[in-house]
Amino acid sequence: MIPHSKPLVGQEEYAALRRITASGQLAQGAEVSRLETELCAFVGHRSGLAVASGTTALYAALRALGVTKGDSVIIPSYACTALANAVCMSGAQPILCDVEYDNALMSVNTVKAALARNTRAVIVPHLFGHPAPAHAIERELGIPVVEDCAQCIGADIDGRRTGSLTSIAIFSFYATKVLCAGEGGLVAASDSRLARRLEDLRDYDNRDTWEPRINMKCSDVHAALARAQLRRLPSFIRRRRAIAERYRVALTDNTLAAPFPPLAGNIRPMHYRFIIRTSRRRRETVRRYFIRMGIACSRPVFKPFHRYIKQVGFPASDRLFEELLSIPLYPALSEQECRGIERALEGLKSAF
Secondary structure, three states, X not given: XXXXXXXXXXXXXXXXXHHHHHHOOOOOOHHHHHHHHHHHHHHOOOEEEEEOOHHHHHHHHHHHOOOOOOOEEEEEOOOOOHHHHHHHHOOOEEEEEOOOOOOOOOOHHHHHOOOOOOEEEEEEEOHHHOOOOHHHXXXXXXXXXXXXXXXXXXXXXXXXXXXXXXXEEEEEOOOOOOOOOOOOEEEEEOOHXXXXXXXXXXXXXXXXXXXXXXXXXXXXXXXXXXXXXXXXXXXXXXXXXXXXXXXXXXXXXXXXXXXXXOOOOOEEOXXXXXXXXXXXXXXXXXXXXXXXXXXXXXOOOOOOHHHHOOOOOOHHXXXXXXXXXXEOOOOOOOHHHHHHHHHHHHHHHHHO
């Protein structure tokens, strides 16, 4: 079975681990500082703070923005539950908005429909490696936007790179993410006030005054792995884009499934996932077809959040939940595996 995700780890990562273990500095140290500098230089922010995970990064970003009890934060229902977890950890209330049916992303209109008097921030994820208009949402609505780049680093929208579109952005280095370090995350910002607040939240000890803080530190072990991956990121993205194009060609004139979302002229995605759209009636049949072909296939979002909390009124999220499937796309795919997936996509035309 070709797995849904698989990290590409090689001699660069092995060398980084050997260097760190030999140094004796395993906790937060110089490697963390170098990762912060290098990733911020890549995306275009002035400063960054490496933390323990992507969820921790979301929480830290909200706290730095002053989000607290009594506030609300808008998040999409069609996304990972980590967004809601981080909002609740901050003491605020998550307010759900729908997404656009044609791309599964938030927009100015979907966010505007969920605005409330106590809305303090918005979390905008770039799903599946496709950029969302986070900059337009922040500019037009005048509310701080946390740009969630856990699934999208190195993509462009309107000529701008994801990660630098808004006042603050977060990244994840989890095992299945674009930059794989096992665990870890990072918050990036250009506002010096936000940067100082972030540092105060993470480095909790030896303070003249006390307030509740938690240990959010990233280790030098994870930072060294993330730095090695960051150096390889341009080649990772080229490989992802090349594979995605092969899959798209294989789906040409297919009436059962289509690549999702369709490409738009103002974006250049980096293809974290390869998503196909089929009908609600066909989705389970198509999923089982890929499994029979030895290819892992699953829903790209396990369940829209409104279904967990028994809310209604999210028609696009509901339809996407019923229609979308995700198949393997990552740099570690071998040529043989890519050809097998291409053949399976071509075979959809006559499989049913």
